[in-house]
């Protein structure tokens with residue numbers, strides 16, 4: 001999606017929906033809006049960000065991977081194809097609409113046991129301690145208010161030495177899109193780095209990459225051994 005189309009779509013949506021309604025649908029997509037408006041915007045608007053997350057995950061067939069807040073499930077499909085091992089790739093999202101869409105998109109991978117999707121919240125994840133070698137998420141950080149319980153859950157579920165790869169939009173990008181102040185929390189790189197360290201992650205790095213329609217931002221953090 002080119003930048004002008006994203007701006008046009010956002011302006012149009014702001015005319016037909018309240019800022020709060022738009023933000024709530026981004027946080028937890030539902031119904032026809034979730035399926036026919038939010039989903040295509042996620043798929044095209046976040047493709048470059050998800051590709052950067054995929055590259056940074058640097059997956060092998062030994063990895064046990066979770067994506068939290070998978071939305072349409074396109075990144076998870078790519079991950080499951082790459083890992084290509086039964087019972088190694090999982091996804092958790094609290095939106096029934098997104099769960100149904102991701103199940104439809106990834107039916108073959110699910111039926112062959114290469115991908116497992118579940119409805120649930122990142123505040124209380126249905127996985128045992130130290131289960132995953134890698135956990136990723138994209139465009140969910142803003143909605144965790146406060147963020148600490150969710151990041152602590154991710155840390156609990158990571159193996160020692162395991163990595164979190166988290167895609168997000170910068171405060172400037174969120175401001176430019178005029179997204180609701182209450183629903184979308186904003187972070188500077190410094191604030192995000194200190195948040196991740198405060199929760200218990202180490203070796204935190206924040207990467208920027210030029211991309212269309214928006215530059216990509218990814219935080220990588222490790223659970224200490």
Ligand SMILES: C[S@@+](CC[C@H](N)C(=O)[O-])C[C@H]1O[C@@H](n2cnc3c(N)ncnc32)[C@H](O)[C@@H]1O
Nearest residue numbers: 028042046069071093094095098121122138139
């Ligand atoms: C803005 S969408 C992003 C979708 C996709 N990751 C992307 O970047 O295109 C946020 C997704 O995270 C899910 N989500 C938000 N908060 C969540 C939570 N606390 N637990 C589980 N899923 C959550 C929403 O249901 C939605 O599918």
